[in-house]
Amino acid sequence: MANDIPTPEELAKIDHKPPRKGWMDTPTEFRPGTWSYPGKASALKVLDLPNPREWQPTDEDWKLPENWKEIIIDGLKERLDKFRSLKIFMDICVRCGACADKCHFFLGSGDPKNMPVLRAELLRSIYKNEFTKAGKLLGKMAGARELTKDVIKEWFSYFYQCSECRRCSVFCPYGIDTAEITILARELLTLIGCNINWILEPAANCFMTGNHLGLKPHTFKENIEYMVDDIEEYTGVKIEPTFNRKGAEVLFITPSGDVFADPGIYTLMGYLMLFEHIGLDYTWSTYASEGGNFGLFTSHEVMKRLNAKMYAEAKRLGVKWILGGECGHMWRVVNQYMDTMNGPADFLEGPVSPITGTRFDNAASTKMVHITEFTADLIKNNRLKLDPSRNDHLKVTFHDSCNPARAMGLLEEPRYIIKNVCNNFYEMPENTIKEQTFCCGGGAGLNNEEFMEMRLRGGFPRANAVDYVHQKHGVNMLSCICAIDRVTLPPLMEYWVPEVGVCGVHELVANALIMEGENEREYNLRGELIGETEDNEDV
Amino acid sequence: MNIAFSILTVVVIGLIPWIGTTAVNLQYLFGIIIPYAAVIIFLLGVVYRIVKWGKSPTPFRIPTTCGQQKTLPWIKQNRIENPSNVVGVIIRMALEILAFRSLFRTTRAELKEGPRLAYGGFPWLWLAALVFHYAFLTVVIRHLRFFLDPVPFFIAWLARLDGLLEVGLPVYMLSGFALFAAVSYLFIRRVVVPQLRYISLAADYFPLFLILCIAGTGILMRYFFKVDVISVRELAVSLAGFQPKLPDNGIGGVSYLFYMHLFYVSVLVAYFPFSKLMHSGGIFLSPTRNLANTNRAVRHINPWNYPVKVHTYAEYEDDFREQMKEAQIPVERD
Ligand code: HEM
Ligand code: SF4
Ligand code: SF4
Numbered sequence: 001m002a003n004d005i006p007t008p009e010e011l012a013k014i015d016h017k018p019p020r021k022g023w024m025d026t027p028t029e030f031r032p033g034t035w036s037y038p039g040k041a042s043a044l045k046v047l048d049l050p051n052p053r054e055w056q057p058t059d060e061d062w063k064l065p066e067n068w069k070e071i072i073i074d075g076l077k078e079r080l081d082k083f084r085s086l087k088i089f090m091d092i093c094v095r096c097g098a099c100a101d102k103c104h105f106f107l108g109s110g111d112p113k114n115m116p117v118l119r120a121e122l123l124r125s126i127y128k129n130e131f132t133k134a135g136k137l138l139g140k141m142a143g144a145r146e147l148t149k150d151v152i153k154e155w156f157s158y159f160y161q162c163s164e165c166r167r168c169s170v171f172c173p174y175g176i177d178t179a180e181i182t183i184l185a186r187e188l189l190t191l192i193g194c195n196i197n198w199i200l201e202p203a204a205n206c207f208m209t210g211n212h213l214g215l216k217p218h219t220f221k222e223n224i225e226y227m228v229d230d231i232e233e234y235t236g237v238k239i240e241p242t243f244n245r246k247g248a249e250v251l252f253i254t255p256s257g258d259v260f261a262d263p264g265i266y267t268l269m270g271y272l273m274l275f276e277h278i279g280l281d282y283t284w285s286t287y288a289s290e291g292g293n294f295g296l297f298t299s300h301e302v303m304k305r306l307n308a309k310m311y312a313e314a315k316r317l318g319v320k321w322i323l324g325g326e327c328g329h330m331w332r333v334v335n336q337y338m339d340t341m342n343g344p345a346d347f348l349e350g351p352v353s354p355i356t357g358t359r360f361d362n363a364a365s366t367k368m369v370h371i372t373e374f375t376a377d378l379i380k381n382n383r384l385k386l387d388p389s390r391n392d393h394l395k396v397t398f399h400d401s402c403n404p405a406r407a408m409g410l411l412e413e414p415r416y417i418i419k420n421v422c423n424n425f426y427e428m429p430e431n432t433i434k435e436q437t438f439c440c441g442g443g444a445g446l447n448n449e450e451f452m453e454m455r456l457r458g459g460f461p462r463a464n465a466v467d468y469v470h471q472k473h474g475v476n477m478l479s480c481i482c483a484i485d486r487v488t489l490p491p492l493m494e495y496w497v498p499e500v501g502v503c504g505v506h507e508l509v510a511n512a513l514i515m516e517g518e519n520e521r522e523y524n525l526r527g528e529l530i531g532e533t534e535d536n537e538d539v
Numbered sequence: 540m541n542i543a544f545s546i547l548t549v550v551v552i553g554l555i556p557w558i559g560t561t562a563v564n565l566q567y568l569f570g571i572i573i574p575y576a577a578v579i580i581f582l583l584g585v586v587y588r589i590v591k592w593g594k595s596p597t598p599f600r601i602p603t604t605c606g607q608q609k610t611l612p613w614i615k616q617n618r619i620e621n622p623s624n625v626v627g628v629i630i631r632m633a634l635e636i637l638a639f640r641s642l643f644r645t646t647r648a649e650l651k652e653g654p655r656l657a658y659g660g661f662p663w664l665w666l667a668a669l670v671f672h673y674a675f676l677t678v679v680i681r682h683l684r685f686f687l688d689p690v691p692f693f694i695a696w697l698a699r700l701d702g703l704l705e706v707g708l709p710v711y712m713l714s715g716f717a718l719f720a721a722v723s724y725l726f727i728r729r730v731v732v733p734q735l736r737y738i739s740l741a742a743d744y745f746p747l748f749l750i751l752c753i754a755g756t757g758i759l760m761r762y763f764f765k766v767d768v769i770s771v772r773e774l775a776v777s778l779a780g781f782q783p784k785l786p787d788n789g790i791g792g793v794s795y796l797f798y799m800h801l802f803y804v805s806v807l808v809a810y811f812p813f814s815k816l817m818h819s820g821g822i823f824l825s826p827t828r829n830l831a832n833t834n835r836a837v838r839h840i841n842p843w844n845y846p847v848k849v850h851t852y853a854e855y856e857d858d859f860r861e862q863m864k865e866a867q868i869p870v871e872r873d
Contacts, residue, residue: 012654014650016650017734018737080595082843083598084593085825085826088592088824088825091588091815091821092821092825094743094818095739096668098645100734102648112738133813141541141741170603170605171642171644173635173822175825176827217859218862221868222866243868244868245869246869286868301847308847309849313852316852335834335835336599336600337599340598340840341844362609362610362835364835364837365837365838366838376611406605408834413614429658431658434606435604460656461648464656468655
């Protein structure tokens with residue numbers, strides 16, 4: 001971690017009191033650690049996005065197109081006509097402030113523009129000025145202001161300090177969803193080429209190679225084969241996954257982050273073992289090799305362009321239905337957008353578990369089942385041989401990722417699984433879980449290194465709740481069902497609660513699975529001796 | 540600044556009818572023309588706004604789910620906070636509109652020693668908001684007794700209930716005081732809580748002051764400077780019957796107080812469609828609340844869905860065919 005990051009003690013001194021000066025008169029400051037690097041021209045070109053150029057937010061001149069103002073106003077008008085959500089949300093906020101202290105970025109930074117209501121007001125003020133009579137007549141008194149280049153800078157700063165987590169929306173009496181406002185504001189910014197590289201480069205990679213990391217087909221396969229070797233080493237079981245195989249019953253899609261990075265790879269090893277254990281007829285795809293969709297953080301159009309691969313590949317391979325791995329925003333896209341954007345998937349069949357015969361009626365149209373729904377059903381029907389005591393050295397808590405919680409309502413499935421594969425499970429306080437869960441601090445494409453200070457701040461409420469159960473129950477493992485969490489939570493834990501590790505739910509499943517032909521199972525998937533934690537390993 | 544501007548505005552608004560009905564005799568304007576105009580603006584304005592909202596489609600189904608989804612039959616779904624059918628949605632919406640369900644969740648976050656973030660506290664905002672809206676509603680309904688002849692039974696009944704705590708003359712109406720108190724709380728909250736003061740616009744103080752003035756002049760008229768209720772009723776009935784006529788003997792009492800009251804109400808009514816008060820209509824159309832989470836079970840149609848440029852499998856295979864073959868990944872064409 002960069003050493004210019006303050007210590008936890010310093011960082012936790014947060015002043016939530018806003019300054020005296022009004023927010024319209026407070027210029028945006030680009031302090032290191034609070035912004036992400038801008039999108040590279042090369043990435044924009046791959047996606048045919050406007051205004052590719054080299055620039056930095058700290059530059060005076062952002063090299064906006066000549067008619068940037070017109071583009072933004074026209075773009076806003078178009079979106080008001082296309083999205084009732086935007087129109088309503090622009091019109092009906094009463095500034096009651098119920099959402100103000102619900103945003104993790106505000107809680108962790110104290111920056112008033114991170115209060116959801118004010119974040120929305122950054123756009124609303126322009127909307128009022130351009131599209132409402134009250135704003136035109138009364139100006140500032142009605143909360144309207146002129147669109148200037150400084151406003152664009154402010155937008156760039158604060159709409160890329162929102163992780164689109166929707167926590168604010170849970171508390172708003174009208175359901176105003178600042179995430180939706182951020183999504184559309186980022187679309188507007190993208191129209192004039194103001195976006196961030198951590199989103200655009202993965203999106204461009206995904207467009208060309210099928211996954212965010214830009215893993216080419218053979219590399220993708222190779223990476224998974226490494227994991228196959230590890231599984232054989234630790235469990236004695238040899239698994240032979242297939243790739244792009246036509247005629248498989250199920251296509252399995254999961255975020256590519258888990259193909260690549262620790263600790264996500266252990267979750268992926270968990271999938272491999274689970275499918276082997278139940279003898280699932282499934283295939284991986286190198287073309288649809290990404291579950292995640294950074295298009296969601298760019299624009300509805302880019303989201304659709306990236307998402308199209310899932311159905312296209314399912315059709316080409318002739319599978320019956322799609323099974324999706326643990327991921328947060330992937331499931332927001334699958335649940336809320338995929339069928340509408342790229343359906344109807346009439347070439348697929350309503351998903352039925354070939355092992356238990358259970359029909360997943362809740363996925364009858366989209367034809368895509370969440371892995372925790374699938375596994376929970378297996379456990380309920382006694383189709384897994386499990387030895388939960390292999391996870392006895394772990395005291396586990398569960399982090400609800402924002403998207404499955406608030407854009408889906410997938411709350412009990414992972415808990416049911418965890419309780420069946422672990423003996424020690426503890427919930428965090430109720431204001432911090434389920435629909436009230438806190439973001440990991442790096443959602444919506446903000447999980448980059450240069451944004452680390454804000455990530456640690458935004459992740460503070462989550463980490464603080466983990467710390468609570470760590471102190472109270474000795475929790476030492478934070479489980480989750482999201483590949484981005486598996487990247488963002490480890491540094492967050494290391495900073496705030498260093499004694500706690502991070503894992504995916506299917507890593508816990510695999511540890512407990514009694515595989516046919518397995519060895520003594522002395523090691524877990526991380527190559528650690530089972531029954532011993534990292535701390536006493538060396539003793 | 541925002542507060543001062545709003546106070547100034549309501550003071551000026553109060554002075555207009557005072558001057559207009561004492562210095563110059565414009566009773567007809569303030570008693571008849573302006574109230575009619577206000578109602579017309581209100582009706583046209585509200586219809587205009589709602590039609591405008593309605594014109595924009597809901598391209599995606601985006602409910603904010605606040606409970607367990609409908610999934611495997613043995614997992615208990617939260618049918619209200621994560622509805623999967625119309626009944627669930629109706630209950631969810633009813634709870635939002637009648638009981639301010641989401642606001643009830645609200646807690647205050649506090650950073651304590653440790654550091655420890657704690658969330659809790661009684662949802663005062665929720666309580667004050669409920670008291671305010673129900674008191675407002677009660678007052679509005681009670682006023683119908685001026686306009687309707689004969690007075691419908693439920694209004695008489697409501698007035699009895701409202702005045703339950705006091706016997707004798709005059710009957711004290713709880714709703715008026717509750718309204719006054721709740722609005723005062725909402726105002727004080729805006730000034731005292733630093734974050735709220737920071738986000739509050741003149742457009743937030745103004746309706747509060749306006750309502751305070753309405754309630755204030757109303758209370759003054761009822762308990763202190765009595766106006767002639769019979770004459771007021773005469774005027775109201777004539778307005779409601781579209782045969783407007785000022786009462787022959789005037790309003791009695793301190794009549795300009797009545798005209799101030801009426802003018803404040805007219806301003807509120809006319810201001811309504813162009814302000815945040817439209818939240819009362821918007822809440823019904825809010826897509827994060829009024830849609831069922833049947834997302835994966837039933838396809839939602841986006842009326843403006845359009846084809847986009849994708850990178851097809853064929854193009855992908857062209858890019859990587861040799862490497863795929865070498866890695867023994869099946870290909871479509873050799
Ligand atoms: C369907 C009907 C309505 C619903 C569900 C509703 C709901 C709400 C809620 C939940 C709040 C936020 C809490 C608060 O700040 O008090 C609010 C605020 C407010 N409502 Fe309503 N409302 C409705 C109708 C009305 C009407 C007809 C008025 C007319 C005057 C009104 C005036 C206000 C005002 C002035 C506020 C802001 C209070 C403040 O500044 O703190 N509402 N409403
Ligand atoms: S809770 Fe809703 S209405 Fe209240 S300030 Fe926030 S966005 Fe506006
Ligand atoms: S969506 Fe999440 S990050 Fe964005 S404003 Fe709301 S609470 Fe904050």
